[in-house]
Amino acid sequence: MKISFIGAGKMTHAFCEGLSHTDFFNDHQVTISNTSLGKLEELKSLYSITVTQNNVECIEQADLIVLAIKPQQLYSVVQEIKSSIKENTIVISLAAGITLSQCERWLNHKRIIRLMPNTAIARNSGAIACTTLNCTQEEIDTVIDLFQPLGNIYVIDEAKMNAYIAANGSGIAFVYELIRVFTKQAIEFGLDESIAQSVVQNAFSAASQMVDDTTDIQLLIDQVTSKAGTTIEGINVLRHSELESILHRTFDATIHRAEEISQSYEGLE
């Protein structure tokens, strides 16, 4: 297949890194375009790809186009390329907040997919939400097969995409923030910085591995907790604090921003 990425930013880097652990660059002809040259040169030095600063040239004859640009850049890029897209091409947008129907209208094109990856796809341990418009099952399966090596792919209704963004695409950053605060506390309570970083990292990665084995979170907490012990004291503080309300507001703000992005482009045809 001829696969084109427009935008050589953080997400395209993550896709390329994850896909470089597979036969992707041997099996497919990959072209990437970007405004500035530096990021293209860096990618070209790492992977077997063609690069260009011309978006139209990038997508010529492409079977699959990945629009890996910011939501704010999407409309103008679409205006530039839309008349050069082949009828059977699958167009993938990564843009948070821009809906399938907005993409369809702007592109005047049928086969559209929205993918919402997280940066862990670079390590092949990511997650990608997928929602589609006017694609056959075969076309959806083609895209899933291509990107499956990057992590779990969840096919979801578009109405749930913004909640997914809060839980995962953006949510991975919320977990990083928790790790930062955990580490700060460990240092404040006396651990050396290097030990603090290491033990907190272990707590998060060990917890996430344990969660792989069961969805019963209370059971896992019970395994660490004994009556009148240390853990229950801490858990009680967490349960009686504002934690749930803070996370609720975090999700709400993320979802609200995604809706706002979508609404801000509502008038564009």
Ligand SMILES: NC(=O)c1ccc[n+]([C@@H]2O[C@H](COP(=O)([O-])OP(=O)(O)OC[C@H]3O[C@@H](n4cnc5c(N)ncnc54)[C@H](OP(=O)(O)O)[C@@H]3O)[C@@H](O)[C@H]2O)c1
């Ligand atoms: N980062 C994440 O964790 C994440 C997660 C899920 C979804 N997404 C989505 O993925 C998309 C890309 O995000 P990102 O984090 O990769 O953004 P990014 O790092 O800012 O990359 C965007 C790239 O697009 C290039 N660009 C801007 N205008 C262009 C144009 N007219 N033609 C060609 N290239 C152009 C920029 O080039 P210059 O820098 O040279 O101007 C930049 O390299 C966004 O829509 C975002 O919502 C991101």
